[in-house]
Amino acid sequence: MVTSKWLALLAAGRLAAAWGTSTEDITYILPIYEGALANDSRSNDLAILGGMKTMLGTGGNYTQLGFSFSSWCMSRDQNGAASNYTFNATNLNYVLGLAKELELPILVHANNGRWADCCTSNSDGGWNDALLDEIANQTDTTQINSAGDSLYGHDFGSNYFSFSRYNAFYRSYKQRNLQASMSTIAAWAAENPTLFVGISLDSETLYANDASDYNPIVIQEWKEWMQNTGLYGPGGPYFGQGRVPALVAVSDFNSATGQSFASWDAVTAPAPLSEGDPYTEEWQRWRIQAIVHTVSDETAWIIEAGIPRNQIYGHQTPELEFYTFGDDLTTATAANGGGGYTAYGRAPLDFQSIDTPLRADGTNNFGLFELNPLSTDNTFSYDTLTTLWSDGAKILCPNAFENVTAKDQYSLFDSPTTGDTWGDNINAFLAAYGDTPRLLEPPAWNPGNKVFDLYDNFVNASESGPDNHLAANGSSGGVAVKTVYSAVGGVISYTIDLPALTESTQRLNFYAALGVKDGAGNGGGTCTFQASVTDSTGTETLLLGNGIIIPPTYWTWKHWMPVLSDVTAWAGQTITFTLTTTGNSYYGWTQWGSPAIYATPAGATSNSDFGGSNLALGKTATASSDDTSASGGGWSVSYITDGNVRGGTDGRNGWSSASHTSADATEWVQVDLGSAQTVGKVVLHPRSDISSAAGTGFPVAFTIYGSTDSTAWTPLSVQSSYGASIKAGHAEVVTFESAKARYIRVTATQLNGVGNESGYRVQFTELEVYA
Template sequence: MVTYKWLAFVAAGRLAAAWGTDTEDITYILPIYEGALANDSRTNDLAILNGMKSMLGVGGANTKLGFSFSSWCLSRDVSSAANNFTFDPTNLNYVLGLAVDLDLPILVHANNGRWADCCTSNSDGGWNDALLDQIAAQPDTTMQNSAGDSLYGHDYGSNYFSFSRYNDYYRSYKRRNLQASMSTIAAWAADHPTLFAGISLDSETLYANDAADYNPLIVQEWKEWMQNTGLYGAGAAYFGQGRVPAFTSIDDFNTATGQSFASWDDVTPPAPLSQGNPFTEEWQRWRVQAIVHTTSDETSWIVEAGIPRNLIYGHQTPELEYYNFGDDLTTATAAFGAGGYTAYGRAPLDFQSIDTPLRADGTNNFGLFELNPLSTDNTFSYDTLTTLWSDGAKILCPNAFENVTAKDQYSLFDSPTTGDTWGNNINAFLSAYANTARLQQPPGWNPGNKVFDLYDSFSDATESGPDNHIAANGSSGGVAVKTVYEAVGGVITYSIDLPSVSDGQRLNFYAAVGIKDGAGSGGGTATFQAAINGDSLLLGNGIIIPPTYWTWKHWLPVMADITAWAGQTVTFTLSTTGNDYYGWTQWGSPAIYQTPNGASGGDTSSSNLALDKVVSASSNDKSAPGGGWGTAYLTDGNVRGDSASNGWSSVSHDSSSATEWVQVDLGSSQTVGKVVLHPRSDITTAAGTGFPVAFDISGSTDGTTWTTLSSQPSYGASIKAGRGEVITFESANVRYVRLTATELSGVGGESGYRVQFAELEVYA
């Protein structure tokens, strides 16, 4: 691994917060500028970017102007075939040099997926597609439709290569050239740390349409993923990342999906897709998971090249066409890294419907990497910026500042459709917010001290609808949490005295939304909404649960900032609408949290009752592969694993049906109601593995007599490195908290089964 001096800041504790960046109080405005090439006139490029500074303003200490651009390491910036298309850093170094001369922060878009030879109007050097064409000419490298036709094409976002991890020819070139590009950037950033804002992953990692991808490699991988064989089997690199629960036979698969295949060899994906059909939804689940795998792998490659993981952002579309693109909101947060997406022409309420899940699922460190309201309405355009700022966005990349003769609709100034509207409002925002610190927020799994629990207070609420109640173990996708269970069409209303806050403190509403296990496949679309005083919507236009969630059930966490109402008595409502399969929608773990006094960068670690407490376990394999294992590391506050402090690992077992336990002594009896389990999150193919399939969480006052707090008989979540798994239960007074696993998971690269966690946290 390449190591640079600026990465030592992380190890030395120089970052403001565990899941933030070293510039948590800064919001970056980084217009996309793709116009600079090494064979340009440097004087002209400097004049263009200086013109941007003059037209937009540079901001101030807390809101800064810079620019963003792409590194085209599979097309324009490659050497000849004679040199095997190695990465050529000439153009990249040229643009990095411009940033230094102009003292402008930059972000680099790693555009090496579907936009690998993009179509910007002032790409005056032309494109070198030779490597892309060579890759596409190899067998089974590109996405295919159900007839086996390739969906690859030049330009306009149509470089569709299969997401299969078996796509070695494509992945080897991409990894090699991407890491060469990122190493160049990391070396530059080490010398210019204040000018580096981050990296965004491939723009819009998604499928060409709903007739993709039927590449035989990804179909093979799908069948292995469902059975935990092949790449996902014992001894393989991704052992432990397969489906939970796995299908143990073709009969199990047929029963679950309504099919009649004679053998696994006969299984072919559904074509066309039929929304809500169990067979389609099993395939759709895999399509989404393959995107998560792709962004996870690319993030780890970039980290290996020397870029800190908290400066790597997803760059997705937010459920524009769920079945066509597979762009579930869960794909927008890069495993190990931060979240991000693209949006054009969206209204403020649209953004809030996206930002609240991103805040809860990820690190509260997210960005919007292609942004343009496409409007001549000044209020609409300005509200776009202020809404994203209020939601906590770290980086905004307006598209686009281009000095071209024939400008298109995306231009900040002189747009043929919107004129100067977008540019003028960016200018106004940079001026108004120049010295206003970015709102610092905690991670979704630890929003701070709980001040109001909507589950515990349900008996005092007013509710309408045929079947509203609470459930101590409301399960969605095999993950059980305490739940306010709500009939579609129902409304649950609370009267809440919100506490006052001091400067820097935040109030947040957190919940996970989902469909109850056992619901049928025909539930249609459900929309979840939370509101204060009836008309202040906290989740934008609402969190929409598509039909797939009724078959492939899983929780989607949301977190909304409600600091504006601090110190007031408010009416707080939960509601769901949208279909007539009533009684199946759930609010998991709904509560209101307050960050502590003096919280900096969202640091809420003081609310973790297990921090630095004594841990004991049934076994403790300090020599497990990866290094940095020991019981003391389970509560040391490091939720990001590394070889110095990875977490705790049990010994390895030949069978998954082994029992292992680990417990933490809180030091004295405490009221507890939540445990957060952080999966193994070091930068390896084993990340996310070792998470138990079946386990119980229990509590004790004396370490001898135990009471079950939560039972998880088949934990079906798609475990993602870098995201804490939140488990809530009815409050109990205990001193000891123990997790007992009775079905273990595989570990990447090993043939045995273990329990492994980066961190175990306990909260009131």
């Protein structure tokens, strides 16, 4: 019933169909307030939150004040052992009632991970750790270190349970209670849609330290993931989500990692970690993937409970300790959902180093779910807010609005270290931006109409450094795109006449995918990518904050990191646009994949208006096979160009080929653009319905062909081992040198598995073509 209400709202245009929250032009300021409990004085809680409205101001039509709070369904908000620790909605319903009475928008933090029995000074306490202890007392449920010691502990963010999908005892309780909590919220949200902003996932899904997690079930799953067996093999629930390319024999593993194990049974995980060593990096690759799986699975559980996917956000740390925590930026965007992270004390340029990859990795829909500059500097604090707003953040959750006698450093007002600085600047920001609509930004896979291609214009660029050139198929992580190759120490500058924009809602964006060339050796250390604009006065502005740092791990199992940066401020001007890479020169094989500047179309008032530059939209598609009876339903080749990039919408999942007993089969799908067009980019959207099969069926080897007559075909891009970690809701962008074509065909020659099936298919939600 709840889901049908959301679908009705969607049909009525009250929810965004593709990405973003229910109202795209509103920015929400939602201070964290954890102080309300059902056994409190209701009048007192109303007075506290009413006081917050008075102290901060409520903003206006476009930047609005609300509040955020947690639903601790694994600890405080549960019944006793006699009821098998089922979820108790009393506290949740109480706080939802406060929001409704005060007409304050809310976001709920699903705090049921490491902070599952949180310890904040402004929470009224009364934690119930019985379920957590019951789970921790079972065999193989917690994170353990290499010595076999459990890393589970009470309070202070130390509820470390293993991320393995084999952790069934833990996952079953968590899914049950989480979905009960989310169903309660979904029912309330359906009745109060203008007050519901969203859900943030578990705060900081990460490892306790670099000596975790060595739980036997984690190591077992790691081996299966590498080999594409077990959970990740034929018939397994996650078949098609395994490593690409698979390490079939232990000799393959030994060759990749420099080890000499006699059998798969003998393989152990490295301890301690040694940064840059292939053995460590293969393990680190898995550690990060296990977090992605955890975040993705929890997102799916929440969606199943009735919360729209576009209102579910990651809640990660922004690569604070890559090897210690495993907090790669790719974990911050929930599969099928939005992105988000936690930040304290960071400077504005730090945020831009995170926001530009977040905008490009997901759906340009992200938030900051614990935010405090921890500064007494008013300019620094205010610039933190304006920078995040300019970067496109949808939700900001300042921490914290407290009602306790002993304030801590995170208090908005009366902080013992920063006084009223943070609260005063939130108040000023709400007043200044209350009636300023949020910038309508496009998704990274379709930033608009290309106005300047840095690859095509390389011949006119000035450059310095040991080796700068073009690579038509620059490859990183097995994924080939057209690339401006720049060795570390490289500086490449362009003179660009940016177009003027006719409407205030139009945007100019710089897009690129950053990567380290396949074949680079070990020991290269870190490298930093930076792009900048210099205007006619000689003023240089950095576009990627303090720079995008590629850690040593990328030298071993590399993948592209896309960035999307707004350059609207220089519309109509002649600028110098500069690409710079710095770092260890010995292995400085760095690449700017597909770098270009795009303009959003005039007249765009919603995200659906960005589809005009997709040359395949609504065009006729045909395929080598079309299995409309494939598992999950909603399959037809006619759906692959219908504009729906999210599977499961209106009962449509996309296109599925027939199933094959071997991965070594050939399937193709093609689209007729109607006339010969200049093409340079194909975007393939993985299967993204809400199921364990999401992301599966994406081909391992495929070629994109172009033709003007559907008879003679020219290869435009050859992908021999597409090694990206495919994620539902994450578009795969393939660029190539511009060519003329009326027909675009994607021919897969090595297929992938599909969750819960034993055969091999090709499955896409959508195929898009761009100039």
